[in-house]
Amino acid sequence: VHLACHGKQDPAQPYDSHFVMRDEHLTLLVIxxxxxxxxxxxxxxxxxxxxxxxxxxxxxxxxxxxxxxxEFKSVxxxxxxxxxxxxxxxxxxxxxxxx
Numbered sequence: 001v002h003l004a005c006h007g008k009q010d011p012a013q014p015y016d017s018h019f020v021m022r023d024e025h026l027t028l029l030v031i032x033x034x035x036x037x038x039x040x041x042x043x044x045x046x047x048x049x050x051x052x053x054x055x056x057x058x059x060x061x062x063x064x065x066x067x068x069x070x071e072f073k074s075v076x077x078x079x080x081x082x083x084x085x086x087x088x089x090x091x092x093x094x095x096x097x098x099x
Contacts, residue, residue: 001039004087007046007063007078014061019046028066039072043094045087050077 006020015032018025042064044050050064061069064077076094078087 001041001072002043002045002091004045004091007044007049009048009051009062014066017061017063017066019044019063028061028063032066032070034070036070036072039067039070040074042067042072042075043091044075044077045082045091047078047081050075050079 003019008018008020008025010016010018015029016027018027044064044067046063048062050062062077064075067075082090
């Protein structure tokens, strides 16, 4: 799966962290409740999808970790805000070298 959208972390309520989709938010809780057979790879081209809490960076559940808990074997996430043009360049380079 490849998600190119906005991502919002909620450190206070991690399961409310979400991807901003066109019609509604796709929350981490909804994703984790789904059975996704053959979940191999996810590229999260959305801001802050792999950012932990500043005080406990190894203990927070962020969007990328949530997808791994949902049995995706490999997940690429972003640690910072990224400009759309830069994200396009990174994605193109990644897929060129990966596949």
